[in-house]
Amino acid sequence: MSAVFQRPSLLRRIAPVFQGFDLLLVLALLLLAATGMVAMYSSGYDSGTRFVDHGRNMVLAAFIMFVVAQVPPQRLMSLAVPLYVFGVTLLVAVALFGVTKKGATRWLNVGLVIQPSEILKIAMPMMLAWWFQRREGQLRPLDFVVSFVLLAVPVGLIMKQPDLGTSLLVLAAGLSVIFFAGLPWKLIVPPVIVIAVAVTLIVWYEPQLCADGLDWRILHEYQRQRVCTLLDPFRDPLGKGFHIIQGMIAIGSGGLGGKGFMQGTQTHLEFIPERTTDFIFAAYSEEFGLAGNLFLICGFTFLIFRGLVIASSAPTLFSRLLAGAVTMIFFTYAFVNMGMVSGILPVVGVPLPFISYGGTAMVTLGLGLGILMSIARSRRLMQS
Template sequence: MKQYFRWVLKVLTVFDWPLLALLILMAGLGLVIMHSAVGGTDWRFASQVRNYSLAFIALWFVAAVPPKYWLKLSPALYVVGVLLLVAVEFFGETSKGATRWLDLGVIRIQPSEMLKLTVPMMLAWYFQQLEAKRMRLLDLLAAIILLAIPFVLIVRQPDLGTALLVLLSGFFVIYFAGLSFRLLVPLGVVMAVGLGTMVYFETDICKPEVDWVVMHEYQKNRVCTLLNPSSDPLGKGFHTIQSMIAIGSGGVYGKGYMEGTQAHLDFVPERTTDFIFAVYAEEFGLYGGVMLLVLFALFIVRGLFISARATTQFGRLLAGALSMTFFVYVFVNIGMVTGILPVVGVPLPFMSYGGTALLTLGIACGLLMSINHYRQPSQAR
């Protein structure tokens, strides 16, 4: 009996309780709003409960493994992920104009999701191996190559949303590893000038006959819809306009649980996945939206706190990158739902329906907990 209790205690100690409490709150809110979005308890609600269960199991398993083992596995996991992306290029299944899935017979997977984790792990492993205290130009170039390979392969699928998430997850590792802020200033200036030029010449560059060359037609349409949603209110701009109406109609206090008209009358498209925040904001209003953002902010702060306490370069870089990637998830999803960013198909963490995204987030949280629990050398043995 004593051995049993010791085992239970050991299992429970791997959890970071502040982080777990935030996850439980967000999961609870996610199931509540999912119940409303689907109009009751149907197969999607039951499937989402199963997805949460699998994500929690993955979280626990990953948290129980010391970071030193994840450090050793990082190069192999990265190589496997890249090889799977190459396999998608040649043998992938095409759906809705994009080739993102790979059928392995037993299971059907989307390898690009795996790279959201393996890319920052690989880069954190790389910088862990470097002996130099300051990043040299050669080190930066090698890191860029490691990041560029999966980014290009995912863009070719095409899946720009996931590619940007992978790119940013790797960028955060490079930045935390010591990338000089001075190198980012010219990049920021170029981006600002480019965005200003697009806004100024929106009428000309968004004409149907204009080819953007570097972007697919649907990607061009998304950017042009962001610049002027009313240009095609019943077509390309329908998603953005209806989600903005739903959020605005919620007001300060919201319409009440399961009382959202925009969602329940099918005006909000993809209301269980990418646009679930519109359903939430319509029913719970400004107060509910602020409460959810506070939960997300606390999660990010806790992740950065774990990063700051990490005793290894690998743990510090990986925890910091995962925390900031979570921020990007939230920023991009709410940005596209509120009409300040183009629609790129990024889910809202722990709220949107989907097993693959929840599993990825669960593993990421498990890595954070592993880094926090095994931060003492004596615990890593």
């Protein structure tokens, strides 16, 4: 008598695709995504289709995360060098043939207009993680010098566009890899001292340094204005300082519990510029107050903590460095955005992850999350 084989159910057939996903990381993402949809509905309900488009961008990011999570870390490692070379090549093409908008040359027209610098947010940490994986067990000071050169090339090209926000994100991602790879403290302390002294001098001599017509040489004029506006936003309250002042007013007026959902006066009377993008944190703070801010900060803290746990338990040096760097990208996004809206950092155009409107940033976040899921998934599958 021949054996009878029962065809497995659809659920059983697709179950391996979801096996090994980090549920705690998924929980953190769902909390932040839900908060983002609530904030976007309130701040963007009168801005056309922003709410619907934000939801679509989140679905796109989730799809990208799901696809990238299926790619094993070994395969990601093989893509590191080609992706880095491709990204740097596009940056050179931008410098030579780029599209200029509002005084900045950041885009490339290849049938559709793209911003190649976004690629380096992921390609840069992948490249440096690949480099240190190759040098594992035999690291020398020269290897760190090479890593700084690999980092300096794209950062320099992005700053030349100029794009201070993206260059800071790429720089932070690269420095995270170098630090996690074991950068000696003797190479860390001197630059920190130099930066601290420079900041102290800028604050101390702010009236002279921010005098009209003074050229800082190493910074573009708009970058100098951002630093000076940070030091004294009331220098030009209706011009360059307007963003920071209105952001601080909105955050302060929220108080402990906020004014309530859809009740933000600064937001809905349109005193907050870019209230659905860079300054959405100010709109959120006005309506949900300190309690809402603490909830949001706890959500990001949980996400970052989970990412570092995934990094610490990754099976290879490449995976550990890449997971750590991707996690620090989320930290940098959140810290810089909240800092600039609160008036403690210059305005550099960095979105708040999952909260701010923006398709390109959401794609980058989806890639980063997919990498974290891939690394967590590979470890869980190996253990099983």
